[in-house]
Amino acid sequence: MKNIGIISRKELKSYLSSPMAYIVTAIFLMLTGTFFATYLAGTNYSDTSIRGFLDAGQILILLFAAVLTMRLIAEERKLGTWELLLTVPVRDTEIILGKFLGSLAMLTGMLLLTLYYPILLMVFGDPDLGPVFTSYLGLFLLGCASLAIGLFASSLTSNQIVAAVVAGGILFALWFLGIAGNFAPGALGEVLTYLSLSRHFPDFVRGIVDTKAVVYYLSVTALFLYMAIRSTETDRWR
């Protein structure tokens, strides 16, 4: 447990000391802010919700996760520090969980910065806070799953760009599985839809916390973290 903390703190510090995280956060805030404002303007300020932010945010968070996680393991390989991490008395599971939690802290920080959208609404109007809370829960869970996918992709290569592309590929494939599900017949369609990253998010936006959705996002997170751990173990068997 202590080791997980040491590694996640190191990752968080490393994010905060490099320009990358700030640039990505700035872009995220800029884009979601624009969508947030244009949505409000579009409804003539009658619908005081964060819909605009969420519509853009759910896709942007996938990109954000891919960029945030791409260096986590790929860079260690390139620097040779992977050899250090794998020879100190720390379990592979602790390495992966530490890295995951480090990136999750960064993502959570970024999400906290967007809280000024609902706060603005509360100052100037009377938004329904229920859906705001559930939406943030949804974004957080979607973020967890995306980060786990990104971390897994990073564990496959020593090239950050390759890691980002692989992560993007998996994320968008899982995202658009929902659309494929709409066209596939019967039971197959339902399964595809259930497996899609995008299927479960609208519930959260509507203010519904469906156990199935929570379980889905947590399972995806666990599955990809597990695969990242296995991928680390296989490294020793090259």
Added chain:
Amino acid sequence: MIRIQNLTKYYGKRLAVDDISFNVEKGEIVAFLGPNAAGKTTTMRMITGYLMPTGGDVWIAGHNMASHSLEGRRLIGYMPEIVPLYTDMTTRSYLDFVARLRGLDKKRTKIRIDEVVEICHLEDYIDVILGKLSKGFRQRVGLAQAIIHDPGVLILDEPTIGIDPIQVAQTRGLIKELGKDRTILLSTHILPEVSMICERVIIIHEGRIVAGDRIENLTTILKGGNRIRLKVQGPAEKVTTRLARIDCIQAVAYEKPFHLVEFPADQEPQAEITQAMVQSSWTLLSMEPVKMSLEEIFLQLTAEEETGS
């Protein structure tokens, strides 16, 4: 302290380490010597738990590295061939990170950082970003992180490569100093280094151990023969032919002003040589046994392997 048994490693189909076994006893400094691609790094990676062997076992103080890897890893300090530095960290934050992962608490970490910084002469670089360090100082930080937890076993993969002569001398002195109360296995392909810091050498070539012994013994064992160096007052060429005529002498070479004669280990040609010189009325100025230098051993070993296989 380090016990290695029938260790084998295939990279895919490529055999990198071929069934090697050896021990390093507590308190020994042992050199792992071999040309490029001999399998030194691969072996060290298996000892430290970075790579799993294809076959065979590694024990560190009785802990099997396959089944009790964490216990084994706790006892080892490891300096990999590529010094593992986070280029965006300072020396201090890096040593702190490694120390914490090595299980040191906050207080002990602070004390140990001060100690290793002094030992490795890093005082002026303690707050410098690692990416900006020169090669020699990167090596020093690599060594500092390897000893931060005061390990009983040190595995050093080419610790003196790429640093200038003065720093090399310093580093060698440091390793010798560290070896007083630690078990050290270090790899190198610099021969003089071996006789300077090590008590024993294990020579590896194409994944196999071709020799392993105390440095003094190695010469005779390998060679199966001995050499004597003569200084003779007389015509060099004639002396050479005369020496060659002596029965048990296998080879004669003239390296001004000496004649070198080679003979099997079980023979003693000294008396015959003296007699021959006296008969030809040349004066024998000196006669002394020659130890083969490690360099020659090394060349010979690797050459024999090639012709033998």
